[in-house]
Amino acid sequence: MVGRGMILDEVRRHLAARExxxxxxxxxxxxxxxxxxxxxxxxxxxxxxxxxAPTEAETTVAYTALADLLSPLADQVSALPGPQRAAxxxxxxxxxxxxxxxxxxxxxxxRVLIDRVxxxxxxxxxxxxxxxxxxxxxRALRYALRRVSPTVAVLVSCRDTGxxxxxxxxxxxxxxDRPGPARVELGPLDVAxxxxxxxxxxxxxxxxxxxxxxxxxxxxxPLLAIELAxxxxxxxxxPSPGADLPVVASTHPLVTRTLAxxxxxxxxxxxxxxxxxxxxxxxxxAAGVSATDxxxxxxxxLVAVTEDTVTFPHPVYASAVRSSIPxxxxxxxxxxxxxxxxxxxxxxxxxxxxxTTPDLAIADELTAAAGRQQARGAPELAxxxxxxxxxxxxxxxxxxxxAQRLAAARCRFAAGDYPAATEAAEAAAALTTxxxxxxxxxxxxxxxxxxxxxxxxxxxxxxxxxxxxxxxPLAGRVHAHLSLFVDQPARSQQHAHAAIxxxxxxxxxxxxxxxxxxxxxxxxVRGGLPPRTxxxxxxxxxxxxxxxxxxATVPAVWWTAIDEHDRARDRLRQLLDWAVGRGDEPLQHxxxxxxxxxELLAGRxxxxxxxIAAARExxxxxxxxxxxxxxxxxxxxxHRGRLVxxxxxxxxxxxxADEIDDPWCRRIHQLLAGFVALSAGRxxxxxxxxxxxxxxVDAVGLVEPLSTRFEPDWIEACVGAGDLIGARQVFDRLxxxxxxxxxxxxxxxxxxxxxxxAAARGDDPDPALRELTAARDATPPEILPLDRARxxxxxxxxxxxxxxxxxxxxxxxxxxxxxxxxxxxxxxARAGTxxxxxxxxxxxxxxxxxxxxxxxxxxxxxxxxxxIADRLFVSPKxxxxxxxxxxxxxxxxxxxxxxAAMVDRPQPADR
Numbered sequence: 001m002v003g004r005g006m007i008l009d010e011v012r013r014h015l016a017a018r019e020x021x022x023x024x025x026x027x028x029x030x031x032x033x034x035x036x037x038x039x040x041x042x043x044x045x046x047x048x049x050x051x052x053a054p055t056e057a058e059t060t061v062a063y064t065a066l067a068d069l070l071s072p073l074a075d076q077v078s079a080l081p082g083p084q085r086a087a088x089x090x091x092x093x094x095x096x097x098x099x100x101x102x103x104x105x106x107x108x109x110x111r112v113l114i115d116r117v118x119x120x121x122x123x124x125x126x127x128x129x130x131x132x133x134x135x136x137x138x139r140a141l142r143y144a145l146r147r148v149s150p151t152v153a154v155l156v157s158c159r160d161t162g163x164x165x166x167x168x169x170x171x172x173x174x175x176x177d178r179p180g181p182a183r184v185e186l187g188p189l190d191v192a193x194x195x196x197x198x199x200x201x202x203x204x205x206x207x208x209x210x211x212x213x214x215x216x217x218x219x220x221x222p223l224l225a226i227e228l229a230x231x232x233x234x235x236x237x238x239p240s241p242g243a244d245l246p247v248v249a250s251t252h253p254l255v256t257r258t259l260a261x262x263x264x265x266x267x268x269x270x271x272x273x274x275x276x277x278x279x280x281x282x283x284x285x286a287a288g289v290s291a292t293d294x295x296x297x298x299x300x301x302l303v304a305v306t307e308d309t310v311t312f313p314h315p316v317y318a319s320a321v322r323s324s325i326p327x328x329x330x331x332x333x334x335x336x337x338x339x340x341x342x343x344x345x346x347x348x349x350x351x352x353x354x355x356t357t358p359d360l361a362i363a364d365e366l367t368a369a370a371g372r373q374q375a376r377g378a379p380e381l382a383x384x385x386x387x388x389x390x391x392x393x394x395x396x397x398x399x400x401x402x403a404q405r406l407a408a409a410r411c412r413f414a415a416g417d418y419p420a421a422t423e424a425a426e427a428a429a430a431l432t433t434x435x436x437x438x439x440x441x442x443x444x445x446x447x448x449x450x451x452x453x454x455x456x457x458x459x460x461x462x463x464x465x466x467x468x469x470x471x472x473p474l475a476g477r478v479h480a481h482l483s484l485f486v487d488q489p490a491r492s493q494q495h496a497h498a499a500i501x502x503x504x505x506x507x508x509x510x511x512x513x514x515x516x517x518x519x520x521x522x523x524x525v526r527g528g529l530p531p532r533t534x535x536x537x538x539x540x541x542x543x544x545x546x547x548x549x550x551x552a553t554v555p556a557v558w559w560t561a562i563d564e565h566d567r568a569r570d571r572l573r574q575l576l577d578w579a580v581g582r583g584d585e586p587l588q589h590x591x592x593x594x595x596x597x598x599e600l601l602a603g604r605x606x607x608x609x610x611x612i613a614a615a616r617e618x619x620x621x622x623x624x625x626x627x628x629x630x631x632x633x634x635x636x637x638x639h640r641g642r643l644v645x646x647x648x649x650x651x652x653x654x655x656x657a658d659e660i661d662d663p664w665c666r667r668i669h670q671l672l673a674g675f676v677a678l679s680a681g682r683x684x685x686x687x688x689x690x691x692x693x694x695x696x697v698d699a700v701g702l703v704e705p706l707s708t709r710f711e712p713d714w715i716e717a718c719v720g721a722g723d724l725i726g727a728r729q730v731f732d733r734l735x736x737x738x739x740x741x742x743x744x745x746x747x748x749x750x751x752x753x754x755x756x757x758a759a760a761r762g763d764d765p766d767p768a769l770r771e772l773t774a775a776r777d778a779t780p781p782e783i784l785p786l787d788r789a790r791x792x793x794x795x796x797x798x799x800x801x802x803x804x805x806x807x808x809x810x811x812x813x814x815x816x817x818x819x820x821x822x823x824x825x826x827x828x829a830r831a832g833t834x835x836x837x838x839x840x841x842x843x844x845x846x847x848x849x850x851x852x853x854x855x856x857x858x859x860x861x862x863x864x865x866x867x868i869a870d871r872l873f874v875s876p877k878x879x880x881x882x883x884x885x886x887x888x889x890x891x892x893x894x895x896x897x898x899x900a901a902m903v904d905r906p907q908p909a910d911r
Contacts, residue, residue, distance in 0.1 A: 001037050002200075002222075003193030004030065007184060011038055014182045015124060015153040020145075020172050023157040025186035027316050028223025028251060031157040034186065035128045038155060047153075048072065048121035050114065053128035054137070055315050057277045060349055062378030063091045065137035066110065069125070073113045081581035084109035090376060101377035103136060103414070107143035108583030118149045126155040129315065130169040135380040135415070142170045143583070160185070188220020197222055198229050209241040217245055223314055227254040230301060234261075255302070255320035262296050268333075269293040270302055274321040275333055277346055279310040286340040331356065345369050352388045363392040367404060374411060383411035402432045406440055413447050422447050429463075435474055438467040442478050449485060450586070452625050454662070457485045473509060476502025480512040483519035484550050487663065489527035489701050496520035514543040515550035522554045528703030528740060531558075547575060549587060553594055560594075561706040563744040563783050565602040572598065589618045596632050597707070600639065603785035603875070605823055608636055627653065631668045638676050639786065641825025647676045667696050671710055678713050679826040683720030690714035694733075704740060711737065712749030719756045727757055744779050748787045751775035752794050759798040769795055781875045786827070789818035793827065797834050809838050810849050817851075817885065821877035848889060855882040859895055860902040 001008065014021045015038070023031050032053070042049050052068040070092060077088045087105040089095035117123055125145065127133070133141070145154060158169045167173065172181045189197065194215050199205050206214070206229060214232070218225035231254050232238065232245060239245060259267055269289040273279035281291070294310065297303045302321075304311050312318040325333070334354035338347045348369035351362050370385035386408035393401045409424030422444060429440035441464030448456035461482050468475040480499035486492045499516035503509040517539035525531050536555060552575055559568035572595045579587040592615035599608035616629040634649030653669030656662075674689035690710055697705050711734035718727035731753050738746035752775075755768040776791045796812035799805075812835040819828035848856060851872070858868045865879045872879075886898070 001033065002197045003189045004034055004037075004186070007186065008034060008037060008041075011155070011184055012041060014184075015042070015155060018151050018153045020154040020181040021156070022168055022172065022181045022183045023155070023186060024160045024183055025157075026160050026221065028221045028314065029186045029188070030222050031159075031186055032128055032314070033222075035126065035155065035157045039124075039126055042124045042126075046122065047124045048117055049124050049126060051126040051128075052133075052137070054132040054134065055129070056132050056319055057274075059132055059134050060381060061134055061277055061345070062136045062373055062376045062381055063106070063134065063140075065127070065133050066106070066140050067091050067093065069127070069137075069141075070110065070113060073117060076113060076116060077109075079116075080109055080112060083582045084112060087377065088113070097375040097377075100375050102582050102584075103139060103377035103379065104143075104583030104585070105581070106136070106377050106583070107140040108580065110140045111144035111147050114144060114148045114152060118151050122153070123151070124153045124155060127170075128157050130156050130158045132315070134378070136376075136378040138170065139415075145170055145172060154181075156181075189215075189222055189225075190220065191215045194218075194220065194222070194225050198225065201226055202229055202233065204233070207238070207241075210238060213239075213245055223316065224251050224254075226301075227251055227258075230254075231257065251316050252320040252323065255317055256324040258300050258302060259321055259324060262300065262302075265290075265293045266296040270297045270321055271325050271329070272333055272337065273303065273310045274312070274318045275325075275330075275337060275350075276341070277349075281305070281308055281310065283337075283341060284310065287336060330354075345372060348385065352385065352392075355392055358392050358394040360392075360394055360397065363389045363400075363404075366392065367407075370404075370407065370411075374407075374414075379411035379414040380417075383408040383415065386411065399436065402428060402436050405431075406436065406443070409440070409443060413443065413450075418447055418451050434467060435469060435472070438464040438474055438478060440464075441467060442481060445481060445485065449481075454485065454487070458482070461485055471502065473502055473506045476506070476516075477509060477512055480509075480516045480519075480550065483516055483523070487700055489523040489703070492523040493520060493527060496523060510542055510544070511546055511548035512550065514539045515548035515552075517542065518548075518551035518554040522551070522558070525558070525741070526702055526704050526706060531741065547578065549584075552587070553590065556594055556598070557707060560598045560601065561743070562741070563601070565598055565783070568598045569595070569602075585618060589615055589624065592618065593628050593632060596629075596636075600632070600636055601784065602782065603822055605636060605639065608632075612636060627656065627665055628668075631672060634672050635675070638672065638679055638826075640823050641679070641827075641829070643676050643680050643826060646672065650676055663696055663700050667693060667705075667708060670696060671708060674710060674717070675713060678717050681720075681830075683717045686717035687714060687721050687723065687726065690717060690730075704737065709745055709749075712745075712753050715749075715753040716756060719760045724757065724760055727753070727760070731757060744783050745787060747775050748779060748784060748791060752787075752791050755794050755798050759801055765798050765802060769798060777873075781869070781873055781878065785818065785822055785875055786824055789815050789822065789824070790827065792818065793831050793834065796831070800834060800838050805838050809835065810851075812838065813849055813885075814851055817881040818875075818878050821875065821881040848886060852882050852886050852889075855879055856886045856890075856898060856902055859883060859886075860898045 011021050011023070011034075023034060025031050039049055039051060050069045050072060052065040054065040058064045070088070074092055074094070077085055077092065077094075080088060083102065083105040086095070087101050088109040090097045090101050091106055114123065114125065127141070154172065156169055156172065168181050191212060195206070195211055198211070198214075210232065214225050214228045218228055228245065259270060262270065269284065272284060272287055272289060276283060291305070294303060294305045298305060301313065302317060304313065331354045334350040338350040338354065341347050341350065344365075348366050352366055355362050366385050366389035370382040370389060373382040373385060386404045390401045390404040390408070393404065395401075405424065406428045409421050409428055412424055413421035425440050425444040425447060429437050429444065432440060441460050445457045445461035445464060448454075448460060461478055465475065465478045465482065468478060476499045479495045479502065483492045483495040483499060486495060496516045496519040500513060500520065503513040503516065506513070517535050521532060521535040521539065536558065540555065553572070556568040556571040556575075559565070559571065572591050576588060576591045576595070579591060592611050596608045596611035596615060599605070599611060612629060612632045616626065616633065619626050619629050630649055631653055634646045634653075637643075637649070638646035650669050650673035653665060654673065657666035657669060670689050670693035674686045674693060677683075677686035677689060690713065693708070693710055694714075697708060702708075711730050714730045715727045715734065718724070718730060731750075734746065734749055734753065738750055751768070751772040755765060755772050758765045758768040772791050772795055776788050779788055781788065792811045792815035796808045796815055799808035799811060812831050816828055816831040816835060819831055854872055855868055858871060863871070865876045868879045869876045883895075890898075
């Protein structure tokens with residue numbers, strides 16, 4: 001290494017600290033030389049080096065770079081989850097694809113493989129010339145390197161275009177768990193360093209005046225200096241001192257001049273080598289190139305020939321050779337290579353460039369090659385081949401051309417290029433009729449749905465349905481999608497019914513038919529019909545191991561709605577594992593949000609916070625609107641008593657709902673706004689929000705809005721605002737929901753509401769209080785712990801108002817303990833306020849409540865908190881809260897002192 005010692009030391013320090021380093025610099029400045037030297041250092045120092053050095057010619061070959069990088073980890077592929085294992089084996093050429101390879105599974109496999117070796121090795125991921133990565137490799141590495149363990153060091157070299165530092169390659173400046181990359185720019189070499197370099201490369205020392213001119217004209221660029229020196233040394237005589245160099249100071253013209261000076265056979269051999277992805281001696285021999293043809297080029301420093309391959313000393317040499325080939329000669333050479341290359345995909349690439357007039361046979365070859373690229377998980381490359389095939393298909397084959405363009409649009413959607421896919425789908429729809437038009441419009445609808453544009457999705461799918469042949473499976477597929485896109489139960493049911501009928505017996509549409517069954521079940525319930533769980537069972541049986549993205553979360557949403565949290569949690573975790581195995585981040589994002597909502601209702605607020613945070617982080621990476629995640633975070637804040645933050649989320653969400661006229665966005669934020677106002681004691685405001693929510697729900701025909709549960713809170717707000725007529729009307733609405741579909745939350749809500757209304761009207765509250773106690777006792781502690789605690793708060797409040805101080809204090813103390821254990825600060829404060837209003841003499845310091853007495857006696861006998869919780873049907877957190885109060889009242893500090901303190905106290909009865 002000449003002149004780079006300090007830079008190499010700097011990079012080594014960064015890598016030793018497990019940082020990401022980007023080597024910047026213009027072409028020929030020596031990035032690859034430094035990169036190679038750093039890899040040698042890392043290998044000597046015991047690092048596991050995962051490396052790839054893509055070239056310009058390899059950008060059209062899927063996963064070449066990734067295969068090079070992962071090859072040291074090939075023996076660990078067998079331990080990957082099934083989808084990741086299958087994808088990785090295709091990338092490493094250990095298996096042929098049996099169907100389209102999911103590029104998301106490849107990206108996930110890349111991350112997992114790199115993470116796993118971190119446990120036993122210091123890992124360096126090194127990529128030279130990142131700008132030449134083939135698109136599928138780039139996409140997989142972009143995903144993986146932003147998510148791998150922070151202990152992985154990353155070294156990437158990239159070309160500086162001269163316009164200043166741009167975004168880091170591979171998104172390395174956006175990793176959530178990694179610091180920003182260290183950019184190390186390679187500058188020019190000085191005259192002394194160039195003298196040493198040129199003497200080593202050319203075997204001769206140049207006069208100082210000539211060396212100074214070369215240094216000046218090359219700008220200290222080593223590669224350009226070498227080429228300038230070679231060009232000068234080829235002159236009949238050296239330039240006189242002080243004279244300008246009689247050659248152009250640019251690498252491309254210098255290489256072109258060197259190439260032009262070669263004998264014709266040697267020149268053609270170098271051109272053929274530059275046009276090949278991997279120029280092997282065997283392929284070039286098949287093209288008629290002899291070993292002696294390369295000798296002049298080797299002497300000129302253009303190529304290096306080994307026993308098997310021909311290589312260029314620098315990628316710019318091959319690029320300069322390719323760009324200098326006249327178009328007519330380039331076409332002839334590519335046609336010649338197409339006849340001799342063994343790889344059918346490389347043959348297709350040569351034909352795609354060399355063919356200038358329509359040719360059906362060549363178009364068919366390109367279509368087949370596009371299909372292979374698509375199957376290998378390279379949709380960008382497949383899209384280009386499909387488009388070129390369409391261009392080369394004769395005009396009389398109209399249907400075939402449109403099908404190729406539609407396939408290209410699908411590939412662009414699969415590659416995540418939504419704008420290009422939208423444009424291509426619309427163009428295909430405009431040029432076609434019948435089923436092809438319907439296919440294009442269905443694709444357009446799916447793209448819009450994926451981009452969170454529900455209105456456009458419904459419009460496009462409806463147009464597509466009008467173009468289909470009625471009664472066909474294609475019409476069934478469009479109906480299945482519309483059953484998801486349309487948020488009106490009656491219309492959604494019609495679409496689901498049609499899809500189920502039209503897709504029956506279609507082996508390729510099992511997933512869509514399963515989704516249609518789930519949508520029919522879901523929308524029948526939302527429309528107020530009795531739940532047909534046979535539809536749910538049939539759909540789950542039909543989906544097998546491949547849940548459809550259209551409706552995968554419906555079973556979990558249903559189980560959450562009926563408070564079967566364990567079943568919902570199990571389904572969501574199963575789906576999350578499935579999505580992680582395939583690298584499906586949009587589905588992971590959706591599932592994490594659903595898990596957050598499920599755990600929030602189940603009272604597992606720490607778990608809910610973790611899931612919501614993970615959903616928000618992933619949503620930021622995906623560029624989602626963040627509406628659902630922000631709402632969930634606001635709802636959790638409201639439950640924890642952080643009402644200012646939650647209120648701001650509600651106001652912001654309502655503004656957005658008005659801007660985009662989205663009923664779903666409006667519903668969820670009206671729900672949040674009402675709960676915030678209720679928790680803050682602003683009862684009239686809460687009632688107004690709930691009234692607006694009811695209007696929104698009713699406007700779209702939601703008879704049973706499932707997870708939107710608000711009537712008990714609306715009744716409490718009406719009572720608090722003095723609107724007893726309104727409270728009674730809402731009570732009737734809640735009773736209808738319970739009659740249609742009785743669930744723990746409706747039963748608890750009815751009992752709580754009946755007690756509030758009875759007390760407000762001055763009726764005898766005892767029957768309502770007995771019902772309230774029965775409803776709470778019938779609901780296990782792990783089901784709706786907040787609702788159960790709120791029942792005690794209502795009971796305590798009603799008892800206080802009827803001047804029954806002792807039972808009021810017992811209920812309110814227990815409610816306060818349960819709210820505190822949950823972390824429900826706002827409700828805990830309300831319970832504390834009610835408790836202060838009870839008046840009279842407070843319980844003596846040693847006087848225990850009934851619950852505290854039971855907990856203390858069981859703890860004194862050696863029962864663990866979990867056993868006590870099971871015996872008393874409360875949560876472990878409730879046990880902890882009661883024990884804390886027992887210790888305080890008895891003047892003790894540990895469980896060890898409890899036995900003696902409880903002597904002579906009565907034993908609790910089992911229940």
